[in-house]
Amino acid sequence: MADIRVTVWNEFRHEQKPDHPARKVYPKGMHQVIADHLNAQPGIVARTATLDQPEHGLTQEVLDNTDVLTWWGHCAHKDVKDEIVDRVHQRVLDGMGIICLHSAHFSKIFKRLMGTKCSLLWREIGEKERLWVIDAAHPIAAGVGAYFELPQTEMYGEIFDIPNPDHLVFVSWFAGGEVFRSGCCWHRGRGRVFYFRPGHETFPIYKDANVMRVITNAVQWCAGDRGPVNDVRHVKEPMEKLA
Amino acid sequence: MADIRVTVWNEFRHEQKPDHPARKVYPKGMHQVIADHLNAQPGIVARTATLDQPEHGLTQEVLDNTDVLTWWGHCAHKDVKDEIVDRVHQRVLDGMGIICLHSAHFSKIFKRLMGTKCSLLWREIGEKERLWVIDAAHPIAAGVGAYFELPQTEMYGEIFDIPNPDHLVFVSWFAGGEVFRSGCCWHRGRGRVFYFRPGHETFPIYKDANVMRVITNAVQWCAGDRGPVNDVRHVKEPMEKLA
Amino acid sequence: MADIRVTVWNEFRHEQKPDHPARKVYPKGMHQVIADHLNAQPGIVARTATLDQPEHGLTQEVLDNTDVLTWWGHCAHKDVKDEIVDRVHQRVLDGMGIICLHSAHFSKIFKRLMGTKCSLLWREIGEKERLWVIDAAHPIAAGVGAYFELPQTEMYGEIFDIPNPDHLVFVSWFAGGEVFRSGCCWHRGRGRVFYFRPGHETFPIYKDANVMRVITNAVQWCAGDRGPVNDVRHVKEPMEKLA
């Protein structure tokens, strides 16, 4: 089986501001931490791409050689060019998996795939989160037990304005009184989409073993085998044979 | 209970071309036939809007006073302005129902709501279609029996590239060998979406009693009661009370 | 529109034990409190039935005249006769709605409808529960705001071993660290099924205004119009007409 080719995309703005706390947690950017972790897994090869590269690092050639794209954005969603969003969108529908992380709930590409506002509640006091496994049969939940905890995190609360997930894998409990559907799967065209909530830029979320286990599982799930999708086609004759 | 306020939108281009066969079937446009039918139902008041009116007939004021919008388009999807699509999209997410008819599968608003290509197979030889009821428990299927037939229609075939419907109400059989998910429901934000396949411009589909019964049922379903959706909100304190 | 005919079923064992705390909260049984509330709503008429009546109060005649059945059981699930479970099951598949309350997750009828173990976590220390609305578009959530609270309740936690709900309406947060899918809808045959978590026998849960609002909403949803379902039928000829 060929290696899964992952492109880890990051807005990479917070981490480059001299005094931003994200810089201390992720001096080389969180994409580097995620990519390094994935490259340490058998059967996965990961590279990175960031907003301020030409074409945001997402040329057609890069996308054509990507099986799974991970996306992190926060303060610069609007700086992502629509033509690049179109390109990524098309690739997902043609079979590339995509994992949207944390504040990527408001990214153009996630909203494009969902067709909804993707709005939610939020609070930033560094409270405890427990991520409960709801669907133990799902490969994305493998190996994390009944639940796992993040001692300090930003809260996201319901209503998360998304289409009904095809699979609901995790639901989060927050110390401050909220719940959230924090691991959700959808199918869009030939592609698979996973949204995973954890990931604030100033807590060391992407250094947590359980979070990284889930992202690794999700890479494997999103890369899943897929057949062709018929595109619009004119079929002239009754009982016409299709290739 | 207040009347359901419907706006019947039509591209209205085919029917205005002097020699187009649609003109014979729908001399005043198919929107007029649909609106007249709906206005004859108790509890429904319908008006019309068309592409070539200012703002496509869909001003903010019109949309704010619309509970359910029906949409038919075919040859001029690209002429619908993006800002009007944004406005309609926002209203759906805020609670307006929408019924997309036939070739509206390729309309900007339907693709926006789905997030997929919405592609399909097609053949135009006027063959027989049988629409089978798959979910007899669904109010949209009320009153049409186990199935109903259209003696001559355009064929649409799978794969219909859409997100998994929340409710699958009808599946079509075509004499020429294809099947199609021809009545599908989704929830997007506060709004309900129904796609209904029948509706070619040169067959008198919108004069068929079963087709019109389904559209009437769908208007009632799409207008269903809905509560508020939380928008993105900053919740500062643990256990903070929300209004 | 005819009144919705509800039968409120209760095991009614706890409340008859002289020293059981449930007796203080519900001296006439919790079925009486639920039925009284429903009878105070326009368009609903409710009667009661209990385990120790002949045929558990659920004769064929009673069921044939019931649009929605509510079910509460806890310590005597095994005393419910299989033939009565068969009868109730058949009526649900033929179109009667059913609302399973709290510990009815382990009732024979609920397990029969689900096909799974229906197991869960539990803790009984009288902690706070917040029920968050996840699907604001669902009529069962009408009128309760973004969430509502029960100050003291038994905890139920995930994994709740159920088939994926057709609609997930509420997710609960518990002070002690758990989450739970506490309002779930399914369609089975012509019938609608709603599971609603609140309802411990010694906390006055069925005197809470929000809980009773949800049960009233659920009665209305479960009574929803339904058409016929084809039963197994031998169709002898191609293109044979079906009534």
Place this chain on the structure above:
Amino acid sequence: MADIRVTVWNEFRHEQKPDHPARKVYPKGMHQVIADHLNAQPGIVARTATLDQPEHGLTQEVLDNTDVLTWWGHCAHKDVKDEIVDRVHQRVLDGMGIICLHSAHFSKIFKRLMGTKCSLLWREIGEKERLWVIDAAHPIAAGVGAYFELPQTEMYGEIFDIPNPDHLVFVSWFAGGEVFRSGCCWHRGRGRVFYFRPGHETFPIYKDANVMRVITNAVQWCAGDRGPVNDVRHVKEPMEKLA
């Protein structure tokens, strides 16, 4: 990766009657044809079990060493002992996959897993069936093209009275005018369930390359990795740690 251990179960009554046409098509029983095919695939080892063996060939030891069970029954559903159905049901909920074939739609185990009547229409004139792929992203559809045909088969038609499938993979078209959801997936507890329509006893359906490709794909899907499911557990303390 360890081999997938399959047990191919067959009622095996038709094929043993001296003059039954099934005997000519499947002289050793259709279980033998299916098992031989699966044993020819890499990574799969299959054995067989039949109704008239002690405990129907499904001892606890056999089930404990089965990853995926395939089931074919038709005229003797009622002869399957309830205690064996209980045992198989429990194993599915604990993680064994199950593939129910053709007339197994009316088997006790399938009805137990579904909770519905599982009724349908049928006609037996040996007409053509086209199985259209609806979900090209599903591994069960790999390798069969846009559709495949069976030149002569028994017809099954909608409404198939089942819970909404978690994945709808195939929809069939029949020459005589019907449609059918002929490949459906569900999750029940830790186990995966696939229903596959083709399989009449007197047409050589299990000798068709596409049918056998789908069954092989389904074995692989149903054997998918699964984690543990919490059973009912008493959690005494708030924020109690769970293993």
